[in-house]
Amino acid sequence: MNIKHIQNLLSRIDEIKIIGKTAEIDGVVCNIAGIVRYGQKLRLVILEYDEVYRQKVEEMEMSEICEDRQQETNRSILKGRGRIEAAQPFIPIKSVFINEMEFEINVTENRLLSFKDGESVLFLTELLRNGWNPEGIDYQSIDMLFLTSIEFAGDFAEIPEFDDNAKLHFTMNKDNVSYLVEQPIILTVNGEYPEKLWFKNKEDFEEHWVQINRVYLMDIWGEMEKNFSEPKLLENMTKEQIDEAKRNIEKSFIDVCPKGMYYPVIEYESEDDISLEFHTKKFLDSKPVHHGNGSVGFIIRPDIPTGILGMKLKAAIIQEPVLGNTDIIEAELFQYHKTVTPKDIILPEVETLKENNNDCMKVNVKEIAERLDMQFDEWLYFLDKRTGDIFEVEERFLRIAEELDEDDNLEKYLDWEKNTIQCAIKFYQEEKHYISLPSKYDIHEYQIMEDFIDSLTNTSHINRLERAITGKGAFRRFKDTINYLGIEKKWYDFKRKVLENIVIEWCKDNDLIY
DSSP: OOHHHHHHHHHHOOEEEEEEEEEEETTEEEEEEEEEEETTEEEEEEEEEEHHHHHHHHHHHHSOHHHHHHTOOHHHHHTTTTOOOOOOTTTTEEEEEETTEEEEEEEEEEEEOOTTOHHHHHHHHHHHHTTOOOTTTTTSOGGGEEEEEEEESSOOSSOOOOOTTOOEEEEEOOEEEEEEEEEEEEEETTOOOOSOEEEEOTTTOOEEEEEEEEEEEEOHHHHHHHHHTOGGGGGTSOHHHHHHHHHHHHHHHHHHSOTTEEEEEEEEEEOTTEEEEEEEHHHHTSOOOOOTTOOOOOOOOOSSSBOTTSSBOEEEEOOSOEETTOOEEEEEEEEEEEEEOOOOEEEOOOOOOBOTTTOOBOOOHHHHHHHHTTOOTTEEEEEETTTOOEEEEEHHHHHHHHHOOTTOOOTTSOHHHHHHHHHHHHHHHTGGGEEEOOOGGGTOHHHHHHHHHHHOOOHHHHHHHHHHTSSTTHHHHHHHHHHHHTOHHHHHHHHHHHHHHHHHHHHHHTTOOO
């Protein structure tokens, strides 16, 4: 990056209106920073911090990568093992209301920031220079922050006027959520399926059903020949273009489903907002094979609109080839996808929250709980009751500040050490305004793990985790096990609630408003 590049980046920003509202949405701390105008385009800018994502990143960095790769299967890949995704509560946004003004959405983008990315740092600097208060995310690493940019539809000569404490209302589009099932099923080609199959997801054990109508084998080579023989193709493509497209598809087919092999297709009825995904057990437990010509996706539509129950007939294809004389297929109903419309996000007008009798800021329980989960040995953490800010310092610097005489100088210390010592001196001068946060010794993480296990209902999960926390290395084995079982979000949610309860009790003990 050079100075000219910086100049170009800054010149793109024509106007900034700071909003500075903070809320927690689905466990993600979201700071609605403000609206930025680039030319005639407006973008609402949101900074997000996902604690579960941070925990997963740290655990992955500590894991033994080589061992994980040796154990990698198609199942582990499909379950997301080794892939970390953060929650993105603003991705399905449909429109934004600022007070009574409605803005339709043109596009929504979300990306992870990096302190090595000069453009990101420069942009955050501009927000701060314009009065942005990064409440809720100010202590988080830039590398753990996500930037969501929501571009409003239309052209704007300026940012519309609204007061600093405006009500924000986000309406939502439909979104798809996937739920793991992993229920074994024996599929009989051209067999009969008189009964509904009931299944539960592995997250909240909600029960659903599917009525299989039929299972048949599809000849994708024959279907391709049929499609390319369609006379209507010549209305939009030349014969040469058709032949070239056919050759390209044949190259892909050779790798994924050679001639003489077939793909199983399941036609079924289910609840309206649910679609199913099946795989063969052999495929799931095999090591992944990467095809040189990439993958081919298929969309299958049944020949008739309704099934035996009178409901919409759907189809799922198992893209794992089998022989044409296959009768029985050992498969799994691996997961289902549900269409949902997330609840609207409403951030109301808020008032400055201060305690009237002693001018103490209201304690942000969630922020303090996050800090409790990230304490380091030989560090001390204090709450400034006047501002709600957290002061954190190494114990050694407090000792230095406490033992300093008036004629002592700090020349033997590095610049950053001098600054820290000065902060420690100021802390002692204003000590009556500070209160210690609960320490890591007040938290008892082992007890939290035991309580979490007691809260579970799945006997297999309980037995695995009880074995994991027995003996030396319990904490590491526990984390490895919850990752393997796919219940890490449930654990982090449970732990967050426990920490928040600890903060609430701490507030009550110290007469703090929360």
